[in-house]
Amino acid sequence: MNKRKTTLIFTLILATVLLTSCSAGLSGSSWPGISTNGDTFYVANLAHVYAIRATDGSMIWRYPEKASRTMYFAAPVLVENQLIAGDYQKILHSLNPTTGTENWSFQANGPWIASPLVANDTIFAPNGDGSLYALDLNGNLKWKFTATRALWSQPVGNGDTVYQASMDKTIYAIEMATGALKWSKDLGGAVIYSPTLSADGMLYVATLARELIAVNTEDGEILWRRKFTESLWSQPAIHEDTLFFGDLSGKAYGVSRTDGADIWTQSLTEPVTGRPTVTEESVVFATENGNLVALSFTGERLWSKTIEGKLYNGPVQFDDKLLIGIALGDSPLKLVTTAGQDVWTFIPPK
Amino acid sequence: MNIWDSLIITPFINTLLFIYNLVGQNFGVAIILFTLVIRLVTHPLMVKQIKGAQAMQDLQKNEKWLKIQEKYKGDKEKLAQEQMALYKELGVSPFSSCLPTLIQLPIIFGLYQAVIYGMATTPIDLLNLIRHIYPALLKVETLIPLNNRFLWMDLSQPERLNIPGLEFGIPVLVAVVVLTTYIQGKLTQPANPNPKDQTAAMGSMMNLYMPLFMGYLAYTLASGLALYFVASNLVGIGQYAMLGKVNWANVFPFLKKKDEKAGKGKNKNR
Numbered sequence: 001m002n003k004r005k006t007t008l009i010f011t012l013i014l015a016t017v018l019l020t021s022c023s024a025g026l027s028g029s030s031w032p033g034i035s036t037n038g039d040t041f042y043v044a045n046l047a048h049v050y051a052i053r054a055t056d057g058s059m060i061w062r063y064p065e066k067a068s069r070t071m072y073f074a075a076p077v078l079v080e081n082q083l084i085a086g087d088y089q090k091i092l093h094s095l096n097p098t099t100g101t102e103n104w105s106f107q108a109n110g111p112w113i114a115s116p117l118v119a120n121d122t123i124f125a126p127n128g129d130g131s132l133y134a135l136d137l138n139g140n141l142k143w144k145f146t147a148t149r150a151l152w153s154q155p156v157g158n159g160d161t162v163y164q165a166s167m168d169k170t171i172y173a174i175e176m177a178t179g180a181l182k183w184s185k186d187l188g189g190a191v192i193y194s195p196t197l198s199a200d201g202m203l204y205v206a207t208l209a210r211e212l213i214a215v216n217t218e219d220g221e222i223l224w225r226r227k228f229t230e231s232l233w234s235q236p237a238i239h240e241d242t243l244f245f246g247d248l249s250g251k252a253y254g255v256s257r258t259d260g261a262d263i264w265t266q267s268l269t270e271p272v273t274g275r276p277t278v279t280e281e282s283v284v285f286a287t288e289n290g291n292l293v294a295l296s297f298t299g300e301r302l303w304s305k306t307i308e309g310k311l312y313n314g315p316v317q318f319d320d321k322l323l324i325g326i327a328l329g330d331s332p333l334k335l336v337t338t339a340g341q342d343v344w345t346f347i348p349p350k
Numbered sequence: 351m352n353i354w355d356s357l358i359i360t361p362f363i364n365t366l367l368f369i370y371n372l373v374g375q376n377f378g379v380a381i382i383l384f385t386l387v388i389r390l391v392t393h394p395l396m397v398k399q400i401k402g403a404q405a406m407q408d409l410q411k412n413e414k415w416l417k418i419q420e421k422y423k424g425d426k427e428k429l430a431q432e433q434m435a436l437y438k439e440l441g442v443s444p445f446s447s448c449l450p451t452l453i454q455l456p457i458i459f460g461l462y463q464a465v466i467y468g469m470a471t472t473p474i475d476l477l478n479l480i481r482h483i484y485p486a487l488l489k490v491e492t493l494i495p496l497n498n499r500f501l502w503m504d505l506s507q508p509e510r511l512n513i514p515g516l517e518f519g520i521p522v523l524v525a526v527v528v529l530t531t532y533i534q535g536k537l538t539q540p541a542n543p544n545p546k547d548q549t550a551a552m553g554s555m556m557n558l559y560m561p562l563f564m565g566y567l568a569y570t571l572a573s574g575l576a577l578y579f580v581a582s583n584l585v586g587i588g589q590y591a592m593l594g595k596v597n598w599a600n601v602f603p604f605l606k607k608k609d610e611k612a613g614k615g616k617n618k619n620r
Contacts, residue, residue: 030472030474031474073472073473110504110507111471113472113473128471149495150495152473167494167495168495188491189490189491189494190491190494190495192473192476207491208480208490208491208494209490209491210490210491231480231490233477312473312474327474
């Protein structure tokens with residue numbers, strides 16, 4: 001091969017690397033999604049789903065064994081003897097939670113960004129193609145309900161109804177058995193994080209229109225809505241009559257469930273993301289810059305801990321410990337006590 | 351936000367989304383118009399680049415240039431001195447073609463990145479996009495979610511046209527990218543390149559590899575980018591045509607024969 005040809009090929013390879021690295025940056029677009037059965041943590045992170053021992057953070061298995069082009073964005077969901085995990089290449093996998101082998105798979109038309117909800121022996125899986133797929137536990141399609149835009153948030157359900165918020169700015173109430181629409185409500189802004197369902201049948205949802213909205217599950221009536229000055233990239237958590245969430249300016253809120261009025265606010269100085277975690281004596285907020293901040297239920301700062309990496313969701317509580325999913329850090333997973341002390345760190349094997 | 355973000359990416363993203371709003375929230379049309387606008391804004395630079403390149407090509411046929419090359423072929427330092435003196439004498443700058451290209455490069459990369467940001471396909475991508483939006487110019491609540499549908503395509507995904515009865519999708523846009531890249535390369539190549547000219551030989555090789563390279567990118571990346579490649583190629587052809595620098599005979603050989611016949615006819619008449 002002559003020198004000219006070599007130079008040209010080298011230039012093209014360099015250009016490919018440059019252009020694809022500018023565009024295919026999915027590796028920085030995801031955060032670890034976590035679920036647990038008490039003994040094992042199941043974590044979807046980047047190219048794999050991992051099963052990790054709760055006691056010491058060692059890996060039991062991972063799926064697939066070898067990394068492929070696909071990515072996992074949604075936290076896997078455990079149901080009976082299967083683990084349901086959707087990937088970015090449009091495939092929903094059912095895995096054996098003990099061995100990590102695949103039971104069945106189901107293909108949709110878009111990426112799986114949100115976790116499914118499992119209720120009444122049905123998997124309700126929202127997809128980026130705008131459809132909510134209802135599958136039986138063998139992966140057979142029962143029905144699908146299609147919204148006008150992508151579904152990025154996990155549905156919630158009670159009784160015979162599943163509630164699905166959509167990027168099309170609407171929340172839908174759908175009959176679990178048939179997929180028939182019961183009611184829908186225009187929220188005025190797209191929804192990224194899931195709504196939070198209270199025991200008394202209220203839905204609380206944050207939208208990209210910087211609003212927190214309370215919706216009655218009975219008929220979709222909006223009971224109150226509150227506009228904020230900063231963007232909300234958060235899902236409210238409930239403790240008694242208070243909702244906890246944060247905004248991108250770094251403010252943490254405790255607001256009344258009755259009317260959305262402030263009970264307290266606390267400045268965390270960094271963008272607050274995801275759903276805070278309510279423990280026995282505190283509410284733990286995650287900040288995008290990697291800080292966990294525990295506040296008392298009345299808003300006093302109890303402790304804080306800095307994690308290497310970015311946090312886009314609150315930790316998952318497990319006994320008296322907190323499991324933290326970390327994006328763009330040295331490790332994707334860390335277990336700490338509810339007082340913020342390290343227990344173990346999971347480093348995925350190469 | 352760093353300087354690159356503040357000076358290039360953010361203004362570009364806002365321009366793209368502003369156009370998107372203007373054209374009734376159609377991201378495909380917005381990408382095409384945005385490419386057109388940016389290429390028009392940088393058109394004077396392109397004119398300078400073409401003129402500079404032409405001057406350099408003409409210089410290589412200049413008798414004085416050829417003499418200098420012959421005379422000082424064993425003395426590189428003296429050759430460089432004489433070349434510089436000739437540049438000065440003829441008023442040609444060796445940087446007149448590469449400097450405008452260098453200025454255009456960050457703009458082209460900015461345009462490319464703005465399109466990628468605009469197609470936000472995951473929550474964190476969307477968060478990054480929202481952070482780049484000027485709230486005084488655009489309202490997130492009306493803008494998001496972006497309408498990524500254009501013709502049969504989801505612009506955030508690689509394009510395939512699914513035809514009933516076929517189990518696989520056909521990458522139509524990939525074919526268009528390959529074709530327009532090839533045509534653009536051929537049209538802008540000199541009509542009768544000197545076979546000894548290294549630049550021309552390199553250009554010929556680029557015309558062969560570049561369409562394949564662009565086709566590979568269009569096949570694997572989001573179709574919004576492929577659409578941008580097509581728009582960019584077509585606008586490029588239009589720009590060259592406006593400047594009279596398009597050699598149609600390179601793509602339509604029958605035009606060459608016609609020209610040759612016309613030339614012979616003229617000679618006979620003489």
